[in-house]
Amino acid sequence: MSVTKGYLSTMRIPADLHSTALETLLARAAERVRAVGRAHRLDPAATDEVFQEVRIRIWKAFEKTPEKIATLPASYVYQTASTAAIDLIRRGRARRADATDPIEDLPGLAAGTGLDPKAIEHAELAAQIEAALGEVLEARRGVVRMHLEGYDRNEIADLLAWTEPKVRNLLYRGLSDLREALGRRGIRPGG
Secondary structure, three states: OHHHHHHHHHOOOOOOHHHHHHHHHHHHHHHHHHHHHHHOOOOHHHHHHHHHHHHHHHHHHOOOOHHHHHHOOHHHHHHHHHHHHHHHHHHHHHHHHHHOOOHHHOOOOOHHHOOOHHHHHHHHHHHHHHHHHOOOOHHHHHHHHHHHOOOOHHHHHHHHOOOHHHHHHHHHHHHHHHHHHHHHOOOOOOO
């Protein structure tokens, strides 16, 4: 192993035209790249990533014509750095968005566990409806509650020994009161 290292260290490798021209260009335009980092409020590590991305983009763009790298204006580097910074920010946002899990995928909230997200949503809505029912006049509250349980007007009239017109009147007024109470809580029909 030491023989190989010694052999490689004694070899004279010619300087790569790409690397030399690229490093000269980046040294000339370094302050512009840092200005892009400051403008986008990037931390030093992210600014280093922008430098690396600029290096890669210019290398790829002028792979066939390395002699042009040395003659590029600093404004070209600035524009390349700006697009690299924006791409870096977008990738960061995309990673953060991918890092969030839909509530349906969270362990313990799956359908078979008794904590189904739809069931939780329905339970919260039922609790809000129950609280809103407390604001309905007491005379109307029982009729509305029975209606919400699935009884029709005739059944409610029979159970309470009232006339159907009386039940209908109390029900319509009670439902109107309930809608208003729910509306004050931000709950609207269809929403």
